[in-house]
Amino acid sequence: MLRQLEGSKAIAETVALCRPEVVCAYPISPQTHIIEAIGVKVKEGSLAPCEYINVESEFAAMSVSIGASAAGARAYTATASQGLLFMIEAVYNAAGLGLPIVMTLANRAIGAPINIWNDHSDAMAVRDSGWIQLFAETNQEAADLHVQAFRLAEELSVPVMVCMDGFILTHAVEGVDLMDQATVDRFLPAYEPRQVLDPEDPVSIGAMVGPEAFEEVRYLAHLRQLDALDYIPVIAEEFTALTGRPSGGLIHPYRTEDADTIVVALGSVLGTIKDAVDHLRDNGERVGVLGITSFRPFPIEAVRSALANASRVIVVEKAFSLGMGGVLATDVSMATLGSSAVLNTVIAGLGGRPIAQHSIEAMIARAIRGELESLTFLDLDEGIIERERARMARTRRSGPFAENVLRDLRQNREDRS
Amino acid sequence: MSEQRVHFYQVGSFAVGNRLLSADDRTVQSSPHRTNSIDSGHRACQGCGEALGARYALDAAMRATNGQLLAVNATGCLEVFSTPYPETSWRIPWLHSLFGNAPAVATGVAAAMRVKGRSDVRVVGQAGDGGTVDIGFGTLSGMFERNDDVLFICYDNEGYMNTGVQRSAATPPAARTATTDVVGAEPGNSFGQGKDLPRIAMAHDIPYVATATVADLHDLERKVERAMSFRGARYLHVFVPCPLGWGSATNETIHLARLAKETGLFPVFEAEHGVVTNVSRIRRLAPVEEYLKLQRRYAHLFGAKGRPDIVARLQAIADANIARYGLAPERDELDNREDA
Numbered sequence: 088m089l090r091q092l093e094g095s096k097a098i099a100e101t102v103a104l105c106r107p108e109v110v111c112a113y114p115i116s117p118q119t120h121i122i123e124a125i126g127v128k129v130k131e132g133s134l135a136p137c138e139y140i141n142v143e144s145e146f147a148a149m150s151v152s153i154g155a156s157a158a159g160a161r162a163y164t165a166t167a168s169q170g171l172l173f174m175i176e177a178v179y180n181a182a183g184l185g186l187p188i189v190m191t192l193a194n195r196a197i198g199a200p201i202n203i204w205n206d207h208s209d210a211m212a213v214r215d216s217g218w219i220q221l222f223a224e225t226n227q228e229a230a231d232l233h234v235q236a237f238r239l240a241e242e243l244s245v246p247v248m249v250c251m252d253g254f255i256l257t258h259a260v261e262g263v264d265l266m267d268q269a270t271v272d273r274f275l276p277a278y279e280p281r282q283v284l285d286p287e288d289p290v291s292i293g294a295m296v297g298p299e300a301f302e303e304v305r306y307l308a309h310l311r312q313l314d315a316l317d318y319i320p321v322i323a324e325e326f327t328a329l330t331g332r333p334s335g336g337l338i339h340p341y342r343t344e345d346a347d348t349i350v351v352a353l354g355s356v357l358g359t360i361k362d363a364v365d366h367l368r369d370n371g372e373r374v375g376v377l378g379i380t381s382f383r384p385f386p387i388e389a390v391r392s393a394l395a396n397a398s399r400v401i402v403v404e405k406a407f408s409l410g411m412g413g414v415l416a417t418d419v420s421m422a423t424l425g426s427s428a429v430l431n432t433v434i435a436g437l438g439g440r441p442i443a444q445h446s447i448e449a450m451i452a453r454a455i456r457g458e459l460e461s462l463t464f465l466d467l468d469e470g471i472i473e474r475e476r477a478r479m480a481r482t483r484r485s486g487p488f489a490e491n492v493l494r495d496l497r498q499n500r501e502d503r504s
Numbered sequence: 505m506s507e508q509r510v511h512f513y514q515v516g517s518f519a520v521g522n523r524l525l526s527a528d529d530r531t532v533q534s535s536p537h538r539t540n541s542i543d544s545g546h547r548a549c550q551g552c553g554e555a556l557g558a559r560y561a562l563d564a565a566m567r568a569t570n571g572q573l574l575a576v577n578a579t580g581c582l583e584v585f586s587t588p589y590p591e592t593s594w595r596i597p598w599l600h601s602l603f604g605n606a607p608a609v610a611t612g613v614a615a616a617m618r619v620k621g622r623s624d625v626r627v628v629g630q631a632g633d634g635g636t637v638d639i640g641f642g643t644l645s646g647m648f649e650r651n652d653d654v655l656f657i658c659y660d661n662e663g664y665m666n667t668g669v670q671r672s673a674a675t676p677p678a679a680r681t682a683t684t685d686v687v688g689a690e691p692g693n694s695f696g697q698g699k700d701l702p703r704i705a706m707a708h709d710i711p712y713v714a715t716a717t718v719a720d721l722h723d724l725e726r727k728v729e730r731a732m733s734f735r736g737a738r739y740l741h742v743f744v745p746c747p748l749g750w751g752s753a754t755n756e757t758i759h760l761a762r763l764a765k766e767t768g769l770f771p772v773f774e775a776e777h778g779v780v781t782n783v784s785r786i787r788r789l790a791p792v793e794e795y796l797k798l799q800r801r802y803a804h805l806f807g808a809k810g811r812p813d814i815v816a817r818l819q820a821i822a823d824a825n826i827a828r829y830g831l832a833p834e835r836d837e838l839d840n841r842e843d844a
Contacts, residue, residue: 108619109612138615142608143646150605150643154576154612157599160619162612180601284574284597284613286625293577293600294587 089264094226094256095120097263098165098191101230103128104271105189105237107163108278109155111140113148115170116203117253118193122165145170149177149188156186157292159283161237164188167253168195171209175216182217182308184293185282187240187247189233190218194354194405195253196438200489204439205253206405207353210382211414217308219247219315220383222353224339226256226263231334232380234266235322237275242318243311244281250382252355254439266330274329312384319381337386339378340393342368346375348455349397351390351419353379356403356435356442363447374451379415390422399429401454403447403465405436412462435465471495532564532725539566539595541575546593547585551754553718553744553761554582554659558630560718561657561742564725565628566596568732572625574613575599578606578635581666582659604639606631607647610654618653626732629656633674634664637699648708651736655728658701658739661746669749673699676769677821678814679801681749686804695817702775705739709778716772717743719762723784727774743770751800763795768822771829783829792819 092100098121102110110129112122129139138155142148145166152162166174171192181188196202197209210220219239223229229251236247251257282292296304316337323335333339341361343349350360357378364374377393379386394400400423402416411417413432420430431454436442446466453459474495479485522534532538541562548555566573577583577600586593587600601609610629617625629647631640636658647654663681664670671681677695680686684693705713711734716724724742731738745752745760752760764770765784769792772784793815796802805811826832 109615111612111615136619136621138619140611140615140650142611143642143649146605147608147611147643147646150601150608151612151615153601153605154599154609154614155616156612157609158574158613158616158620160612160616176602177605184601284599286572286574286597289595289597291587291592291594291598291600293583293598294589294592295584296589300589 089262091260092226092263092265093120093258093260094229094251095258096124097226097230097265098233098251098257099124099128100265101233102163102191103134104266104268105163105234105275106161107134107137108160109138109140109152109162111142111148111151111155111162111164113142113145113166113170115145115167117195117205117257118165118167118170118191120257121191121193145174146177149174149181152188152190153177153181153184153186156181156188156280157184157282157284159278159280159285161241161278162186162188163190165191165193167193168197168203168209172197172212175213178213178218179216181246185244185308185311187237187244187278189236189240190246190248191233192248192250193253193257194250202438203253205255206437206439207250208406210248210250211406213248214383214414217245217312218383219245219312219381221247221249221335221380222382223249223251223256224355224357224378224380226251226259226261227332228334229256230263230265231326231330231332234271234275235326235335238322239315239318241278243315245311245315250354255355264330264332270329274326316381316384316386335380337379337381337389338393339380341376341378343375343377343393343397346373346397348372348374348399348401348451349377349394350374350401350403350447350451351377351379351394351415352403353382353415354405356405359442359444360403360447363444363451366444366448367451372451372455382415385418387418387422390419394419394423394428395426397428399431399454401431401433401451401459403433403435403442405434407434430461431459432462433459433465434463440466470499531560531722532567533560533721538563539571541566541594541596542586543593543595545591547588548581549748549754551745551747551752551757552581552585553746553757554632554661555585556721556757557659557718557724557742557744558582560721560724561728561740562596562628564728565626565655565732568729569626570624572622573597574617574625574627576601576606576610576613576627576629578629578631578640579603580632580635581661582630582632584666603635605643606635606640607654607656608643610656611647611650611652614653627654629654631656631658632665633658633660633662634672636660637673637701645704645708648705648710648737648739651710653735653737655731655738655740658741659744660741661744661749663746663749665746665749674701676818678805678818680804681801691804691811692801702739702741702773705741706775706778708737710737710739711735712738712774712776713741714739714774715741715743715770717761717765717770718745719758719765720772720784723772730774749801751803752798756798760795760798763790763798766790767792767795768826768831769795769818771825771831773829780829783831786826786831786833789833792822
């Protein structure tokens, strides 16, 4: 049934349908509405048997999830940004132990400077952790991906992170078709762990592994990620058959068949890019969009074939590796290896900066004219940059640069008024 | 029924051999039905107090729970010496996650058991002093505050022994470690407030807090069983000498643990809901020198260039403990000593 729901509420309702047994969380914006809504359900008893644990940190939230999962319970948590970084040791540990925890990541920038708004720096910081990372384009897909995530995680014994853009999705109210319990139950069987703490059959989990076997153990984890590349499309297809919705899968191509230029991106910005592409198509430009749903494992073959006929690939991403450039673009470049396609990286939307359709259209037009730098920062205020660079060159103690930039911006506004 | 005369050889230990006790009073460890939770073949050093403490504590917990026990372990000596891949010493279900998260992992395991309706299955978390008082402190305090159904055991050997004997917040003043060397005006670890975790645990008003040493294994087992009679968060702080880190002879582990108690440096007591309910009074009061001199980590306090001033400060700590917990020997014990 289609309902007008806040994204967070849709996630909470969907996670509840997945019958979680231990839910653990520590509050951080913009994840809070999700865990608050689940907390209410547990407290009123409608999710029984389910334990909801208010912990003292994200490090504890992931650690409680590890214990619960290893003891055979379906475990769920949610976090964002600094919270993800605070739990990062446990994030790696959960993957290393092969525990099928599902976590919502309400994507948010990482400080300093502290910033609560959306970008993908948090997800990129754990891309090598061994978690499957799925990116949702809409709230509908975010909700649907959670049901698929539990299935995927438990089938492969790998933790899964569902990434949804903080505020842009988590706090947006839009129509979401929630599944019913019977359909979810049909799709998601009860959790049957591969390894479990059981007094009747004692095992040791988490032994020290030395050089004689570490590489093999890590390679086995890599193989499970490769297995996921096969399995993700299978369960997405099954999900579509059950619900009629095309949620999930490895990639979402849009008007790419005859496209010379293809824009690649993750998450909710795909909506804006599709609008831009539609507009450019109306003007006769042959452009398309490739949304990547499964960022880890990275579907290199699927991306390669989707981009095979393009002469220009533009990767738009909400994160970057300082001193290097695009993160997603680096992965995409492995998929276009050997092709003659020109690759542009466009960093956009950092710290919640709006990505406007007209900016995207202007950027694509420049790319088509061959005027786009290989690494571009969308809508960058060059004047502010130059002012701070000049200040730093002028004085040794130029002061904290974030605060300088804010002061310069205010000055600019006052000068204008 | 014929009477059998037994000879009781008092060796100054105050220990009573199991064969002198009724079957009910014997240790779990003396029973052929013990679990051997941590089995032989592990790689602990000779004279390791932690291996001994863990063995007694877990086997007692196994008996108390009728074998329905799950153990969570922090990174550290106990974890490393018990599970060198592909071998394991554990004959009970055992999970190691990280250094600083064992209390939270134990919370998760306990939550899973509640959800599964397995209230008969109990959870023990274990760590060394580093994993308890330092890096695991936040998660431990959180577990206490929520009163999760976990018995957390700290095996305190007063330093980071697994990484090569560095200082922890449980390292006593003046003790030499690799990061508090015996150089400068204040040789060894500095004097400070210390981090008295049993008292901090009590401040959480959890149902049960106790301390024990590996010198009195009957007492250790009894406290584990007592802990298992409560629901909620429980804390057991076990004093476990470390020959490697302390520079003590490997056959002095029990002796040192006893002296730590008999000097007053390590108070042995029990508390319920934040109130001390029982203390193990000192049997034969010993001056701190007797304890310190057996350990090379304190060698700089003695000899020609000794530091009687520092020894006096350590004695003052012991005296303060004796006063705080009322550890002074019973009058008749003192009289006996004076007679002798």
